[in-house]
Amino acid sequence: MGVLNVTPDSFSDGGKFLNTDKAIEGALKMAADGAAIIDVGPESTRPGAEPVSADEQIHRAIPVIEAIAKKTKVCISVDTTSPKVAKAALDAGANIINDITALADEQMAKLAAERQVPVILMHMQGTPQTMQFEPKYDDVVAEVLRFLLDRAKRAEQSGKLKERIFIDPGIGFGKTVEHNLTLLANIDKFVKTGYRVLVGPSRKRFIGQLTGKENPADRVFGTAAAVAICVAAGVSIVRVHDVAEMMNVVKVANALRKEA
Numbered sequence: 001m002g003v004l005n006v007t008p009d010s011f012s013d014g015g016k017f018l019n020t021d022k023a024i025e026g027a028l029k030m031a032a033d034g035a036a037i038i039d040v041g042p043e044s045t046r047p048g049a050e051p052v053s054a055d056e057q058i059h060r061a062i063p064v065i066e067a068i069a070k071k072t073k074v075c076i077s078v079d080t081t082s083p084k085v086a087k088a089a090l091d092a093g094a095n096i097i098n099d100i101t102a103l104a105d106e107q108m109a110k111l112a113a114e115r116q117v118p119v120i121l122m123h124m125q126g127t128p129q130t131m132q133f134e135p136k137y138d139d140v141v142a143e144v145l146r147f148l149l150d151r152a153k154r155a156e157q158s159g160k161l162k163e164r165i166f167i168d169p170g171i172g173f174g175k176t177v178e179h180n181l182t183l184l185a186n187i188d189k190f191v192k193t194g195y196r197v198l199v200g201p202s203r204k205r206f207i208g209q210l211t212g213k214e215n216p217a218d219r220v221f222g223t224a225a226a227v228a229i230c231v232a233a234g235v236s237i238v239r240v241h242d243v244a245e246m247m248n249v250v251k252v253a254n255a256l257r258k259e260a
């Protein structure tokens with residue numbers, strides 16, 4: 001999954017794809033580089049980011065989604081917590097809902113059930129405004145798993161097929177470096193649930209803290225290590241900014257997984 005943030009303020013690619021033509025060009029390049037899904041995000045969720053109105057998200061995302069859908073066959077996910085934005089995105093050609101609040105909004109749960117599209121359910125402690133103040137868990141793996149299984153069961157009860165549900169531990173969302181590392185080191189436990197797993201470690205702050213790389217663009221090799229571990233453990237989707245580079249990592253890690 002290639003990340004396409006149509007925002008002015010995302011932590012890594014903020015401003016890069018705000019212009020519609022640039023965004024379409026970026027999406028086409030990621031598809032040509034091998035991405036199976038383009039994740040269009042009209043609202044930054046970096047720590048401290050301010051919420052963006054549904055109308056502004058629609059204004060940013062819809063022309064881009066329409067153009068990608070017209071020009072390629074790549075799957076499109078919309079990274080939003082707003083049911084209004086998700087509905088507009090599905091009508092414009094998106095086919096996956098990526099909800100970092102795991103269908104917290106009843107209307108979003110209803111929309112996902114009605115449209116029967118795949119949904120990504122992500123774990124977050126707190127909100128983007130508060131999540132990095134003092135994240136605390138007694139047992140981070142057990143607590144994140146319990147939350148995701150609860151949300152996944154609820155989605156199934158509202159009529160969603162298990163194969164259309166993806167669970168995501170939410171790397172960097174209300175987690176310290178140690179929490180992120182513990183989750184990544186135990187990612188096989190998420191795979192063993194039988195739900196398909198998505199992980200988004202790309203260029204995130206924990207990689208900067210481990211490597212000393214301040215600039216997110218310099219965190220590509222660090223990202224590669226996390227991606228390799230995830231693929232080797234059976235993760236279905238890795239959400240990344242550097243599609244061409246990570247395709248190589250995925251191919252080799254996948255080949256090794258098959259031999260193991």
Ligand code: HH2
Pocket residue numbers: 003005007009010011012013041043044045046079098099100120122168170171198199200201239
């Ligand atoms: N991470 C980000 C945004 N959306 N969605 C899922 N399912 N999983 C993630 O790990 C995830 C996500 C944050 O990264 P990015 O989109 O690059 O930055 P920003 O939130 O600043 O736009």
